[in-house]
Amino acid sequence: MPGALALREARALVRDARRVVALTGAGISAESGVPTFRDAGGLWRTYRPEELATPEALARDPHTVWEWYDHRRGFLATCEPNPAHRALARFFLRRGTAGLITQNVDGLHSRAAHEEAGGGAPDAALPVELHGMIARDRCNVCGQRAPGEPLGDHLPRCARCGGLRRPDVVLFGEQLDAASLASAQSMAARADLCLVIGTSAEVYPAAAIPWTTLHSGGHVIEVNTQPTSLTRAASTAVHGKAGEVLPALLE
Numbered sequence: 001m002p003g004a005l006a007l008r009e010a011r012a013l014v015r016d017a018r019r020v021v022a023l024t025g026a027g028i029s030a031e032s033g034v035p036t037f038r039d040a041g042g043l044w045r046t047y048r049p050e051e052l053a054t055p056e057a058l059a060r061d062p063h064t065v066w067e068w069y070d071h072r073r074g075f076l077a078t079c080e081p082n083p084a085h086r087a088l089a090r091f092f093l094r095r096g097t098a099g100l101i102t103q104n105v106d107g108l109h110s111r112a113a114h115e116e117a118g119g120g121a122p123d124a125a126l127p128v129e130l131h132g133m134i135a136r137d138r139c140n141v142c143g144q145r146a147p148g149e150p151l152g153d154h155l156p157r158c159a160r161c162g163g164l165r166r167p168d169v170v171l172f173g174e175q176l177d178a179a180s181l182a183s184a185q186s187m188a189a190r191a192d193l194c195l196v197i198g199t200s201a202e203v204y205p206a207a208a209i210p211w212t213t214l215h216s217g218g219h220v221i222e223v224n225t226q227p228t229s230l231t232r233a234a235s236t237a238v239h240g241k242a243g244e245v246l247p248a249l250l251e
């Protein structure tokens, strides 16, 4: 296990913390086989986000955008939560207070929470999904949400208004859901410890969450395979794979 000293320090911070939040990014799902965005092999090294993940692309060429998301949705449905998702789910189930915030749209935190709870997970173990959820659709006109289905011959239409449906994820240039963001910011402001796991911490406003905890006088523990722009500000950085570090850190 890399960074035994950092891990010991981090365990002491977790033990002493009263209110904990965790912000996760694509790196926590890497060991489930989900590609990240900015590492070697990351999605944005292969694809151009402006052709696939912007409102302009959706308006210009909805078929191509839908095909890409439909492919990703199908692939993500085959991925399983890994020991990092499970350790976090058990941690928040034990604590009984909400604190999990994710940028991931893969739904793996929710699946881990339901599996660890042995059925319907309490709200405390479910994440605030800042960037949405790929398995769900949302109407691009009226906002009505619906379970996603595999793409057929025609693009899916809203049952309520007939408008074009799209995956319920935040595209580049779009605002985050205001209620989710407010809830995440308020949890971060009240926390005395923020765990930042598997994110390059480059995409705002999510990347501001650990700074909110720091500015309120709390600590930050970073868990990542590599240093990031947050590392120097963190109280402790544990370098290693989330699936190995989190069970050792939280249990």
Ligand code: OAD
Residues within 6 Å of the ligand: 024, 025, 026, 027, 028, 030, 031, 036, 037, 038, 039, 042, 103, 104, 131, 169, 170, 171, 172, 197, 198, 199, 200, 201, 202, 203, 223, 224, 225, 226, 228, 240, 241, 242, 243
């Ligand atoms: P990135 O791809 O930017 O960063 C992934 C981070 O995970 C990197 O810092 C890696 O070093 C780290 N990492 C990789 N494998 C790891 C492992 N096994 N354990 C721990 N860390 C590991 O992904 P995000 O920060 O999540 O937005 O990207 C933020 C947003 O940018 C995403 O939510 C997405 C993207 O555009 C939307 O889809 C709206």
